[in-house]
Amino acid sequence: MSTTTVSQLDKVKDGPWSGGKSPWNLEYGKIMMWFFLVSDAFTFSAFLLYYGAQKFAQPTWIDADKIFQSVPGIVEHGQPLVFVGIMTFILIMSSVTMVLAVDAGHRNQKQEVVKWMLWTILGGICFVGCQAIEWTHLHHEGFWFGRNPATGLEGDAVAQALAPYFTKEISYTAALQFSNLFFTITGFHGFHVSVGILLNIIILCMTLNNTFENRGTYLMVEKVGLYWHFVDLVWVFVFTFFYLI
C-alpha cells in the first residue's frame, strides 16, 4: 500500500488467502452457482455413465442412425441426425445470445440485455418444442419408459418389431434399456432447459423492472447465464453419446 518499509510480519499477510480481500474475486452467488453446476455435472455424468455401462454390458445395441430418422413435418424416414442437428444448432445459438446478453449487462445496456434475453428465451422454447416433437415421435413408434415396440409380443414377432432399429443382433433387453435411458436422460436435460427458460423469463422481468439498473450491476444475468451454458454443455455430451456413438 504505502512506499515505506514494511516489517516481515506485514509482508507475510499479503497473499490472496491472508484475509481482507476476496481470494477468488467472485461474488458469493456466482461461486454458489458454480458449485451447484459442478454437482449437477456429477449427476449427469452418473446418468450418462450408466448408459455407457449398459451399452458395454449388452451384446448388441440400438443403432442411432436407424432410430432417429425423421424430420417431423417434413420427412418421416430416411434422414438420420438432421432433426437433432437443428436442435443442436438452436441450443448453441441460444447460448451465444446469452453471452451477448451478459456482455450487454457488463456495459449496463438495458435495451440490449432485454433484446438478447428475448432471443435466448425464444431459442430455449424452440429447443424444448423440438424435444417434445421428438418424444412424441418415439412414443408413437412404441418407445416409452419401460416399454419398446416389442412389448407384449412373443416369439418371432419380437424380432420383427425391433428389426428396423438394429444393425447387429436384435435384443429386447437392449431396446428396453435404450428406451428407459433415452427418456430419463433427455427428460432430465429437458427439465433443466425448462427451468432455464423460467429463470431467463424471471431475469428478463427483473431487467424490464429496472431492478439491475438500480442495483448498478447485471450480475444476476451472468449467474443465470452460467446455468444456461451448462444446459448447452450437457446437450453436447447427450448428443454425442445418444446420437453419434
Add this chain to the structure above:
Amino acid sequence: MSHHHENIAAHDHHDHGGMDKKGIWKVFFILLALTALEFLIALGFVHHWGVIEKGMILNTIYIALTLVKAYYIVAYFMHLKFEKSGFIICCSIGFIFIVYFIVLLLIEGDYLLHHLQSHPLFPNN
C-alpha cells in the same frame, strides 16, 4: 459488506480480457465448425459414403471433438478461463473422480457382458 460487494462487481466489470463481441462470435464459429465436422463424419463418411466404419476409433474421434467443444463452452462462454486459477482448480479437480468412475463402470459393464449372461439357470421346483 455492501462496499465489499460493490468492489467485486466493479472489478469484475474491468476484468474481461478476451471476451468482447468479436471473441464471442469467434467461439461460436469454432463450436459450429466442430459440430459441422461431427455431422460430416456421421452423415457423410459413415452413413452415406461408408468410408469409415463404426467402432472404437470413430467413437474416440467423437469424444475428442466433444471434449474440445466442452472446453470452449466452459472456458469462454462460462468465462472460467478468466477466473482466478484457484477457482479453476477448485471447480475442475473433482472430475478426476468422474474419470475413475468411467473406468470402473465400463470395466464392470464389460465384465457383466462376458459373465452374467453365461450363468446357467436351474429349474425352480
